[in-house]
Amino acid sequence: MTKYYYLDELTSNITDGKHGDCKNEVGSGYYFISVKDLEPYKIDYQNAREITKADFIDTHKRTKLDVGDILLANSGHTIGKILYVKQNPKVARTTFQKSVAIIKPDNELVIGRYLYYNLLANVQGLKRAAVGSAQPNLLLRDLRRFKVEVEIELETQKQIAKVLSDLDAKIEVNNKINQELEAMAKTLYDYWFVQFDFPDANGKPYKSSGGKMVFNEALKREIPEGWEVDKVSSCCQIIDCLHSKKSDYIYEHEDYYLLQLENIKQDNQLDVSKKYYVSKAEYERWTTRIEVEDGDLVITNAGRVAGLAQIPKNVKAGIG
Secondary structure (H helix, E strand, O other), X not given: OEEEEEHHHOEEEEEEOEOOOOOEOOOOOOEEEOHHHEOOOOEOOOOOEEEOHHHHHHHHHHHOOOOOOEEEEOEHHHOOOEEEOOOOOOHHHEXXXXXXXXXXXXXXXXXXXXXXXXXXXXXXXXXXXXXXXXXXXXXXXXXXXXXXXXXXXXXXXXXXXXXXXXXXXXXXXXXXXXXXXXXXXXXXXXXXXXXXXXEOOOOOEOOOOOOOEEEEOOOOEEEEOOOOOOOHHHOOOOOOOOOOOOOOOOOOOXXXXXXXHHHEOOOOOEOOOOOEEOOHHHHHHHOOOOOEOOOOEEEOOOOOOOOXXXXXXXXXXXXX
């Protein structure tokens, strides 16, 4: 049996991060997390800001984090990015910027993981509840009054949450395997095309086995004999995005979105978990030059220059 509740009826508290900045202190062990640090299954502490203990204590009064809490991006085009907080020794030393909302489930009424999956299934509704066009915001008052339909029986909630969390665990394992394979591929690339120790005709490393090298004037370095330098345009078509003012963030349909710089991760993977949605008319305008699809390469040419990723299967998008 299900029943509709306002979100604040199922929680002990819903708040957001600090409305202001903190002082950096590398090595302090106190973390000031932003939306970019929220990965699908964890908080990514590797590149997170570290702040002073004094600022942490001041901010922590508002944003005290516990295992089982739910984190929700509530500002800009990342609205709806959701994370369930797992056990981690750094949790007690973590606080947040204002673009992250902290939802604390009332465990007498709802299982935390169940509520997390429930909200995950209602991402589009959360986005529609945001106000503003150029920079939408999901206000705390609207988040607290957001309606969700939940199973009344806690045991049923547990069963549903277990099935979904087991699937997530398998996905997480597969993601780790993919990351390890990606690291192996990068090592192999370096070995073959930077050190030039690709297998020669006898299966031995070319350069270290005495393969002939010749100096290339364009690269100012030696390259294997028989190799040439050519322009990228000799083997592919290069298309820039539409040079136009950034469109307002408007959600009309799941298919109408533009890839942004932040969609290209540091590990050269394309992350489309956060999308910059635009209207149908704007999407059609932005794709007059190109609509990227399976196999295309996208590369950043401003800000973080040379971030590179390949468009995976079943993805079509405009590029911003």
